[in-house]
Structure formats: C-alpha cells, structure tokens
Amino acid sequence: MSTTQSERLRGLLEPLVHAKDLDLEEIEVSRAGRRGLLRVIVDSDEGVELDACAELSRAISEKLDETDVMGEGEYVLEVSSPGADRPLTQARHYERAVGRLVKLQLNEGGELITRIIAVDEDGLDTEVPGVKGRKATARRIEFADIAKARVEIEFNRKDKKEEEA
Template identity: 85%
Template sequence: MSTTQSERLRGLLEPLVSAKQLDLEEIEVSRAGRRRVLRVIVDSDEGVELDACAELSRAISDTLDETDAMGEGEYVLEVSSPGADRPLTEHRHYVRATGRLVKLQLHEGGDLVARILGVDDAGLDLEVPGLKGRKPTARRVEFPEIAKGRVEIEFNRKDKKEEEEA
C-alpha cells in the first residue's frame, strides 16, 4: 500500500474509529486473488467486542462507498481486534497487558518471561516467576532495553474476578 493511500485511509478512518472510543492500531491493504483486502485492526483498554467491530465495519463501509479511497476495484473489508499474540509496540499495549504474562526480548540478549505489575512512562515493573518452587522476584525493565515484546497465552490463568474472590 502506498504511503499516500495509507495516510489517506488513516485520515478517513481515524475519526470513525475514535467516535466508537477505539484506537486504530493498523490498516493493511493486500491482494487476495483479483480482489484486495482492507484489514482494519482496532483495540481499546477494555478490549473490543464483536458488536463494536460489526458497527464500525458498517460505518467504514459506508464511508468508503462515498469516497474513492479504495479505487474502483472490488475489495473485502475486515475489521477486527489485534489478537492475543500481536507484538507489544506502543506504551498503551503494555498498559493493556498489565497483569498478563509477557515474553520480552532484550537488546542485551536473552529473553525474559514475566508478569507486568505496573507501567509508567519509563518502563515496566515485573514479577519474574520463581523456578522449581522458588518465590517470584521483582524486576524493573526500562523501555529502551526492550527489543520486542509479546503477551504469552496462559490457558490456566485466573481472571481478575477469580483473583479478587480468592
């Protein structure tokens, strides 16, 4: 997708996404046979429900039909949330992952798997799980130390309600 088309689509779609109290994470145009696929990825601090994606999809579709932003050819519109395994690239991504287990690749080398306890402007307060029955330890990692970050999927993770009841 050309920078001009990307900027134009972002300028056109950002107000629609913001009106639904969502963040526009990504816009991607790709080819699928003869058609193009426009993927719009949105998120919020509370997550994104299916109904919100459907409403936003209708609003985006109507707006794109009124403009020539996608040109004359056929295209498929997909509006979705980013998914659990998307990379953590923005400060808000780390804030949303508070309480979750993450895998961080550090610039100094090596990986760190830890739970995010807190996020501020400079970095993360983490709890590194103890190995072989040892207690977890606290660790501070500054944002410039992080090369890559991703949420680890936990199949037996207690949700916040269960933790509050315990």
C-alpha cells in the first residue's frame, strides 16, 4: 500500500507542529511555476503569532532537508495561520469562534448570521442579533444542520482583552 505525498508530509510534520502546541489544520502541495509550493496551515486556541510561524518554518525546513518527501526539485515553503475567511469545519473551529458572529449556510436552505454563545459535541447555542431595535433571540443549531460556516468580520467588535478590562 503506497502513501500519498500529503500523507507522508502529515506524518512528518504533525509531531513538529504539536511540539509547538499548535494544530496542523491543512497541508497543500501545488506548483508555482517551475517550483513546488508547500503551504502548511497551523492554528491554536490562542491564535498563532508571527514568531511561532517563523520558528516552525525553520523546524519544518530542517526536517524536509533530511528527507526526499518533496522530491528533487525546488520548492517554496509557507507556514501561516488559517486567515479570517477559513471555513469552520471541525468542532474546535467553532469552539475558537465562541463570541464571534458567524454566517451559516443551512442544509435545509437559507443562511443565518448568528453569534456563537456555546459549543458542545452536537452543535451550537447561538444568539441571532435583533434587527431594527428588536431583541436578540437564542437559537440552537445542530452540526448536522450546517452545510457551510465562516466567521463574519466585525470591524467594531470588542476583543476579549477589552471586555475583561
């Protein structure tokens, strides 16, 4: 049974990522002209600092230099955090988005913009913002009912540090 390049990379890189207390979210291998491109996306409950990405990039580069997993050709290595428009696909993504406004595409059709209040193994407790002076309403949404989800960018959102002060 042969393993794909992505599986080999995941097996090689996951221990390095976990050693930095990060989660390996995605590995993407593609072509960028004549060179290969290896994009490694990492995250954590506290987010990812630029210094952590740089440090992990050096560790990954050293490990890749010891192996032939990227082949003989040149490649570019990018290590970064997921970015604001990343889809929410796993329970930990929703947990990290507690307090944030999200846009949900529902399996039954339609779309909902709501704030995540709590997450459990089955779904989300949310608060749908009121419109035109109306009160917000609580709504329970099961993971099975969600087709797609993304965090909505809020330019006037208070962050946790401001709320604690």
